[in-house]
Amino acid sequence: MEDSTMTDVIIVGAGCAGLTAAVYAIRAGLSVLVFEKYMYGGQISVSSEVENYPSIEKISGPDLSNNIYQQAINQGADIRFEEVLSVQLDGTEKTVTTAENTYAAKAVIIANGVQRRTLGCAGEEEFTGRGVSYCATCDGAFFRGKTVAVVGGGNTALEDALFLSNLCEKVYIIHRSEALRGEKVMRDAVLSRANITVLYDTTVQEIRGESKVSSVHVQNSQTDESSVLPVDAVFIAIGLAPDNQIFSALALDSAGYLVADENCTTAIPGVYVAGDNRTKLLRQIITAAADGAVAAFQAANYINVLSD
Ligand SMILES: Cc1cc2nc3c(=O)[nH]c(=O)nc-3n(C[C@H](O)[C@H](O)[C@H](O)COP(=O)(O)OP(=O)(O)OC[C@H]3O[C@@H](n4cnc5c(N)ncnc54)[C@H](O)[C@@H]3O)c2cc1C
Incomplete structure (x- = not known):
């Protein structure tokens, strides 16, 4: 099935990067569709406590996730719990396919985060967040x-x-x-x-x-x-596991991260990457949120030029 509606920006992933991108894109006047395969908030939803985000002395990971989610919803984001299975990123009409549908957008922001590698030993899962x-x-x-x-x-x-x-x-x-x-x-x-x-x-x-x-x-x-x-x-600390195979039309570094600098741009016009999924020094909420803002700003500029 194909949804013929053309959204301005599709965002893949509702973690800190994706939800911040949604807030910024909506505030730039764009229509936004966000896809999330598991839980909004991403990795932070499984963090016990966060004490290093400016102005918030202490907050639980789930509360922080809820706050960002509600903020994006209140601004008007359309967030759908569908896993993105494939993308077509070339040209001025890009498409994103989930098990439910194929959706069209002028710009795509990829904010799919990373997975942390696990040991798989007894007690690891049971005590996650408790030591x-x-x-x-x-x-x-x-x-x-x-x-x-x-x-x-x-x-x-x-x-x-x-x-x-x-x-x-x-x-x-x-x-x-x-x-x-x-x-x-x-x-x-x-x-x-x-x-x-x-x-x-x-x-x-x-x-x-x-x-x-x-x-x-x-x-x-x-x-x-x-x-x-x-x-x-x-x-x-046995490594992070990027999961970027479906975006292999974009450049990946030797570890599998999407290659992009602080501007969050890729080699394909209208396609931006944000958060832990890209090459960067520090993978944290603050850098993910910063990327989300930059990617949305870039997407808005791209769409403005398209419509001229
Ligand atoms: C236990 C833990 C504690 C942490 N504590 C802190 C802390 O105290 N302070 C701090 O600054 N940072 C902390 N971090 C790091 C921080 O959580 C990450 O840097 C940040 O969440 C990255 O945000 P992101 O949006 O880039 O990616 P993620 O949080 O990984 O979000 C990506 C989202 O995309 C979704 N997704 C992936 N693929 C698809 C797909 N194909 N279709 C649809 N959706 C998809 C995922 O399900 C996920 O929800 C912690 C991380 C962990 C694991």
């Missing part, structure tokens, strides 16, 4: 003065360990290989910190606790020896 975290920048401050573990050995894990070592009494890095993978400068910094201990050749077997995390059970792959580390939190 298991995928974001040290976001949740580290909740564990000031405590003992925590970081799982991973790449740059993100090392950055997280350094960040946490400034706040926490003790930081373990649990790494499955015999050597850390991150850049030398990061490795040197980690190895020189007195309160960081690296456990090499070690895998996580289980995360345990009662109402919140109290220990992580690990095993050394060389000796098969198992041990229990008493910890208050486990930060999983």
Whole structure:
């Protein structure tokens, strides 16, 4: 089925980037259709607490998600819970196809975010938000003065360990290989910190606790020896997983992120990318929201020129 209505802007994803783009696009006088495959708010809807967004001292992830969603709805966004399955981005009439329909738009903003890689061990899902975290920048401050573990050995894990070592009494890095993978400068910094201990050749077997995390059970792959580390939190830093295959008409970097700079533009006129899905230094709410604003501004400029 094809919906013959031409919307000004279709936005893929109702996370912070997509919903901010919706607010800005509507306020620029554009008609907006947003598609979301799971839950509005995206990743932030599963965050326990947010304490690093300007002017909001503390808010739960679900409350922040609700606020952004309501703001977009109140401004007039049409948000539909349909997964975008394919896109046709060339020309002045672009189309977006879901299981329900094919929709036409003058401009498309892709704000589909990322997935965080999970360990898949026992206790991980159960304690997510109760000591298991995928974001040290976001949740580290909740564990000031405590003992925590970081799982991973790449740059993100090392950055997280350094960040946490400034706040926490003790930081373990649990790494499955015999050597850390991150850049030398990061490795040197980690190895020189007195309160960081690296456990090499070690895998996580289980995360345990009662109402919140109290220990992580690990095993050394060389000796098969198992041990229990008493910890208050486990930060999983084994990478982000971009999911951009359906947008492969656009350039992807070697890690699978959509290539775009701070202007959020792509090589295809009228197509913009916003949020965690694109090449960038810092993946946070504030940068996602900023991208959403920029992408909507660019889309409005593009449509204004089209209609002249
Ligand atoms: C547990 C956790 C805690 C965090 N805490 C903080 C914090 O305290 N402070 C902070 O600044 N940042 C935090 N972050 C990071 C922050 O949540 C992200 O940087 C931000 O949400 C990125 O927003 P986004 O809109 O780019 O992507 P996302 O939030 O990933 O949203 C993308 C949306 O697009 C949808 N989507 C994907 N593909 C499709 C498709 N094909 N069709 C339709 N919809 C689709 C997804 O379902 C999702 O809802 C946290 C992240 C996590 C996981």
